[in-house]
């Protein structure tokens with residue numbers, strides 16, 4: 001991902017209509033609602049509203065002993081397929097999908113209705129309109145798990161330190177932050193969203209290095225580059241799944 005031409009070509013094939021989408025985005029997070037209202041959701045192209053294989057691999061492998069009960073959050077949940085998957089796969093008490101766009105929240109509720117999911121799972125899923133950076137919960141309601149896929153790269157990189165601080169605030173001690181990094185690239189580029197991401201950049205925004213390959217206040221408990229044969233062409237070589245345990 002070295003030259004601008006390569007970045008442009010990757011974006012063109014991976015995120016059709018992304019240029020159209022970007023025209024609606026301003027510094028105001030609410031501008032995402034216009035993106036949704038205009039049906040410009042290029043990150044869904046070709047994915048058929050499906051959960052990414054690395055998330056399934058992580059959960060199904062049982063390599064990280066997630067609790068059997070608890071509360072999870074998916075910020076920037078969009079249409080909510082990951083939120084629904086986590087509620088189905090892990091059977092936690094509450095899985096909240098939050099999005100700053102009211103239209104996205106509507107789409108997520110529609111999607112939830114359209115799936116044949118047992119009512120016992122449906123009642124665990126809650127979609128909420130909220131700005132992640134304004135999200136506040138009392139200490140006793142902090143999250144056991146937060147999952148970020150393509151939210152990190154949707155926000156301007158200048159907001160990443162605030163993203164890291166918010167994660168530190170919202171995940172309870174002993175809880176987990178699951179980050180599916182995409183597009184995970186060797187060098188930063190200007191274009192976005194989706195903006196670039198790298199493992200080192202996550203360490204930086206989660207509080208800087210702890211001297212043993214992780215970030216301060218977090219222990220890395222899972223760190224994998226998914227096998228290419230399990231990935232679509234767009235994702236091959238551009239995903240990295242890292243799970244951080246809050247100390």
Ligand SMILES: C[S@@+](CC[C@H](N)C(=O)[O-])C[C@H]1O[C@@H](n2cnc3c(N)ncnc32)[C@H](O)[C@@H]1O
Pocket residue numbers: 029032033043044075076077078079080098099100101104130131132133149150151154155
């Ligand atoms: C690239 S989309 C990804 C959606 C979803 N994670 C998926 O994979 O389908 C980013 C989402 O983040 C939402 N978003 C952007 N800024 C936000 C903020 N400050 N707080 C909450 N949601 C936000 C957008 O409305 C959009 O639905």
